Amino acid sequence: MRRSAGEQIKNLLYRKLQTISEDLLEGKGQLDSEQMASLERLMQLVKMHEAAPPPRKRWPIIAIFGFILLTLSFLLFCRVPKTEIEMELEVSGISFELPARQAMTDIMELSALGVSGLKTIRIPRSKGREIQPLSRADDSIRLSPDQDGKACGTITLATLAVQEGTRISVQAAKNFQQYRLAVKEENLTIRVNVHGSVNIALSDTLAEKHHFESPKSILLHADTNEVDIDLTPPESSTLRLHPQLSATHLSFSRIDEYMDANRTVVRRASTILSGVLYFNALNDRKRLLRSGEILQFNQSVGELRTLQMQNRKIVLTFQGVVRGMCTGSGENLRSIMPTYLDWFKERHGLALLWGATIYFFGLFLGALRWLGIKP
Secondary structure, eight states: OHHHHHHHHHHHHHHHHHHHHHHHHHTSOOOOHHHHHHHHHHHHHHHHHHHSOOOOOOHHHHHHHHHHHHHHHHHHHOBOSEEEEEEEEEESEEEEEOSSOEEEEOOEEESEEEEEEEEEEEEOOOTTOOOEEEEEEEEEEEEEEOSSSSSBOEEEEOOEEEOTTOEEEEEEOSSSSOEEEEEEOTTOEEEEEEEEEEEEEETTSOOEEEEEEEEEEEEEEEOSSOEEEEEEOOTTOOEEBOSSEEEEEEEOEEEEEEEOSSOEEEEEEEOEEEEEEEEGGGTTEEEEEOTTOOEEOSEEEEEEEEEEEETTEEEEEEEEEEESOEESOGGGOEEOSOBHHHHHHHHSHHHHHHHHHHHHHHHHHHHHHHTTOOO
């Protein structure tokens, strides 16, 4: 507004000077004191307009500051939708899903084996016995070597291959060296190789001794429900699942149920004993996991590189991509996914440094100009 008024006064002064100059050159008049006074007043006004500082436009500075504040807020508080991680954990239990058909276990030498949730059990002929096919609902079997016999028996669980979409759960017993492998798959067939003297107990019956003079296979056909396989390794030995096992939907929690006279209490508990979480996208930044800390994912896809069962715990390493990684539960649920600032700092640290320097320098200059201080 003030600049346009100054331009109008300049134009008025120019027109008057032009008119007076033309009249003087053509001899049509002369410059009197009144005209000179008018011209001087106009010139004073022009000088005053030029000397007066233009009004400060504050909205560009406010707009830039607001935009940068929103950008920094986004980088600080918004989290990346997915990230690649590695984990080295000791847990008492884990469950996961297999995204494709694959061999889940290698051959396992066992000191005892129990299987429940079976539809049929086929025991091969042993010394003095015939083949014993059994067909009973919810059948179970337990095998253990006969320690009293001269030919101590052996029990070997053959390689177990499962279908796509099978849900697997591995749990360690609290008070003794035993692990439960729960497999949820229809029409699963389990083959157990036996040799020598072996005690076999079916359902709730007492164990009977069978002597297999040559290696034989016991075939176990699962029911449509979940099959529980109880594995007891020989003393001081380690059981392993197949290495580099593709896995999705990892879970490190269990459901504990407590009953009293009036009600049943159900709660979700963590199975994590200890571990380290590595963020691959953040130059392998690590986060320690405490015992009992609840860790959950909205989605997890990756590879169980190793899974070992030893010393009444499960030791595993996992690498994969996860979404919605959180710790805690209920009102204390907290996301530990990296923020965009974390990601940008690790991937483009130099660009972030230069950008922050330019931003704060520009903010400083803008503040000086806003206060009317010339730098």
